[in-house]
Amino acid sequence: MLIARSIQEAGLYVELHPCDCGARSELTFSMIERDGELLAVYEGTCAGCGQARRFEFSIPREPVPGRAYGGEQPSSILDAGEFLWYSDRGADRAALAGDQRPSTRELSALDGALAALDEVVKFIPAGADAIPREAIHSEFGRAVYDANPDRFTRESLSYRRELLLDARAEG
Numbered sequence: 001m002l003i004a005r006s007i008q009e010a011g012l013y014v015e016l017h018p019c020d021c022g023a024r025s026e027l028t029f030s031m032i033e034r035d036g037e038l039l040a041v042y043e044g045t046c047a048g049c050g051q052a053r054r055f056e057f058s059i060p061r062e063p064v065p066g067r068a069y070g071g072e073q074p075s076s077i078l079d080a081g082e083f084l085w086y087s088d089r090g091a092d093r094a095a096l097a098g099d100q101r102p103s104t105r106e107l108s109a110l111d112g113a114l115a116a117l118d119e120v121v122k123f124i125p126a127g128a129d130a131i132p133r134e135a136i137h138s139e140f141g142r143a144v145y146d147a148n149p150d151r152f153t154r155e156s157l158s159y160r161r162e163l164l165l166d167a168r169a170e171g
């Protein structure tokens, strides 16, 4: 059972975990109750290889506000590398031209980038200056980390946050 802090987090997990064959296919989403627990279920058949796919997440009943993926605690199902990659993708999608006001769609992409970046920061151990590589568990997340470990320092993440906030303020 995967423990998600929110439906947004469960959805992002599914998005970042395509089938082993590499295909990304739409899965059907439903919410169910089982043994007093609220579960988010994603299921379907892979369009690439025909394999049955199913993810089950335990979801708290109290939704998190705004675009947040969860509270103070870092994710237990996604790691800092995955969140940073997703944040970058949101920032890329906003693709701001310097003198241009961001559109509503670009602002939304920036908000997504900021929300994902906030999740990265939660992985910095108390009193530490950076996220240790050992804290990143997925192969994908480690590839993101290895490509540029310097991005996982408190300083670099806070600089990145300022940059995104500045881009947002242009609107």
Ligand SMILES: [Zn+2]
Residues within 6 Å of the ligand: 019, 020, 021, 022, 023, 046, 047, 048, 049, 050, 051
């Ligand atoms: Zn497949």
